[in-house]
Amino acid sequence: xxxxxxxxxxxxxxxxxxxxxxxxxxxxxxxxxxxxxxxxxxxxxxxxxxxxxxxxxxxxxxxxxxxxxxxxxxxxxxxxxxxxxxxxxxxxxxxxxxxxxxxxxxxxxxxxxxxxxxxxxxxxxxxxxxxxxxxxxxxxxxxxxxxxxxxxxxxxxxxxxxxxxxxxxxxxxxxxxxxxxxxxxxxxxxxxxxxxxxxxxxxxxxxxxxxxxxxxxxxxxxxxxxxxxxxxxxxx
Amino acid sequence: xxxxxxxxxxxxxxxxxxxxxxxxxxxxxxxxxxxxxxxxxxxxxxxxxxxxxxxxxxxxxxxxxxxxxxxxxxxxxxxxxxxxxxxxxxxxxxxxxxxxxxxxxxxxxxxxxxxxxxxxxxxxxxxxxxxxxxxxxxxxxxxxxxxxxxxxxxxxxxxxxxxxxxxxxxxxxxxxxxxxxxxxxxxxxxxxxxxxxxxxxxxxxxxxxxxxxxxxxxxxxxxxxxxxxxxxxxxxxxxxxxxxxxxxxxxxxxxx
Numbered sequence: 001x002x003x004x005x006x007x008x009x010x011x012x013x014x015x016x017x018x019x020x021x022x023x024x025x026x027x028x029x030x031x032x033x034x035x036x037x038x039x040x041x042x043x044x045x046x047x048x049x050x051x052x053x054x055x056x057x058x059x060x061x062x063x064x065x066x067x068x069x070x071x072x073x074x075x076x077x078x079x080x081x082x083x084x085x086x087x088x089x090x091x092x093x094x095x096x097x098x099x100x101x102x103x104x105x106x107x108x109x110x111x112x113x114x115x116x117x118x119x120x121x122x123x124x125x126x127x128x129x130x131x132x133x134x135x136x137x138x139x140x141x142x143x144x145x146x147x148x149x150x151x152x153x154x155x156x157x158x159x160x161x162x163x164x165x166x167x168x169x170x171x172x173x174x175x176x177x178x179x180x181x182x183x184x185x186x187x188x189x190x191x192x193x194x195x196x197x198x199x200x201x202x203x204x205x206x207x208x209x210x211x212x213x214x215x216x217x218x219x220x221x222x223x224x225x226x227x228x229x230x231x232x233x234x235x236x
Numbered sequence: 237x238x239x240x241x242x243x244x245x246x247x248x249x250x251x252x253x254x255x256x257x258x259x260x261x262x263x264x265x266x267x268x269x270x271x272x273x274x275x276x277x278x279x280x281x282x283x284x285x286x287x288x289x290x291x292x293x294x295x296x297x298x299x300x301x302x303x304x305x306x307x308x309x310x311x312x313x314x315x316x317x318x319x320x321x322x323x324x325x326x327x328x329x330x331x332x333x334x335x336x337x338x339x340x341x342x343x344x345x346x347x348x349x350x351x352x353x354x355x356x357x358x359x360x361x362x363x364x365x366x367x368x369x370x371x372x373x374x375x376x377x378x379x380x381x382x383x384x385x386x387x388x389x390x391x392x393x394x395x396x397x398x399x400x401x402x403x404x405x406x407x408x409x410x411x412x413x414x415x416x417x418x419x420x421x422x423x424x425x426x427x428x429x430x431x432x433x434x435x436x437x438x439x440x441x442x443x444x445x446x447x448x449x450x451x452x453x454x455x456x457x458x459x460x461x462x463x464x465x466x467x468x469x470x471x472x473x474x475x476x477x478x479x480x481x482x483x484x485x486x487x488x489x490x491x492x
Contacts, residue, residue, distance in 0.1 A: 074308060086295075086297070087293040096297070103300060113313075113314045113466060116317055123283055129289035132289060138464075176287050177291075191249075191288075194254070201250040216250045219253060222249065223249045224249075230287055233282070
């Protein structure tokens, strides 16, 4: 997977274990690299779960340095997140030039608000993903208002096939694909249409021809099942 | 016809997937401030979206990172939010002052902060006390949303001078994605003009509401929602009907 292979030489020095909890050596910055909470307590749902953890820890540490204005750290962050950010935005927007524009806004927002990232409230990639998705959705909704109802034109099977099936072959994407396969059809469609299609749950309900209330419970149930299957997001 | 209103708790999934319309989202966010269990659930479910984003990874166009670096180099970073852990209202430190909201400086500045809060509370109470007018119901709904911001765990107070006269007090909550604006001593305007608020962010300027006329020298409170990270609050004087984009110089600008 492309985004998981950042240039090691650049960021390796900043993210070795010895650095954890020591003051960041950035010029005149009193920021500290926050101590890294190791994920030892987490029980993987299955062998190989948590392959993202190393990158995750690295990304969280880098964001701590970005918050102090460290541009090298920001460049390293960009190398890690540009692909998932661009891919997520493009999944929602479809239009490449527009996706590029929004992806750039997302990267700049990561720079701007790095100080607001709080690892106690979730992983770095979840934080970045939230920014990317929300921006893409904001963009698509402001456009759909003007171009109402081309809604049905976008076949709703596209979201799942396009994005998940074509995801590059790697352990994480494979596990996600398998976990999505364990959902009911309605749960899976509700989750992927909302996430990759950028639809509201009421629009998803209209697309699938089911009650809005059913859709939002399926979204929640589907995400809970995915969370448990992926072995992510459990606290304590 | 009004759409049915779902039980807020069931909206956790749709919230995490950004699948709520503005009204549903505002309701759910209010619910979140009262529901620790929901907040915990949201955090767990957000990790799933990280994997969904990862699976969508696609080779970015060449130059994306380079351009982002160039823009970042001339973009000021936001200060951290209040560094103290969220606490119950009774023991909360209100941080004041510039946008930096310096944690160490809260103590000496608490008095002006409380004074500012009193201004807003007075206006809110004033609204509630206006008695049996036909607008009351609307006002109550409005006041409820305002109270949600004022009592948010991460509520932060900022005051700012308005260059044409007067002082603005802003209470903002990142969790509520909203702020409450009130001002005192704003210069009187001719009937053809009114004050308009803007959310000015990297994504452009968004109208955030027209200020009502002053009562007893006080203006507001006005609720502005839909805050995005990086937004700043701006104030301009516009034609009375409001403008879609600022057409006059910004007379107050506050980093949030």
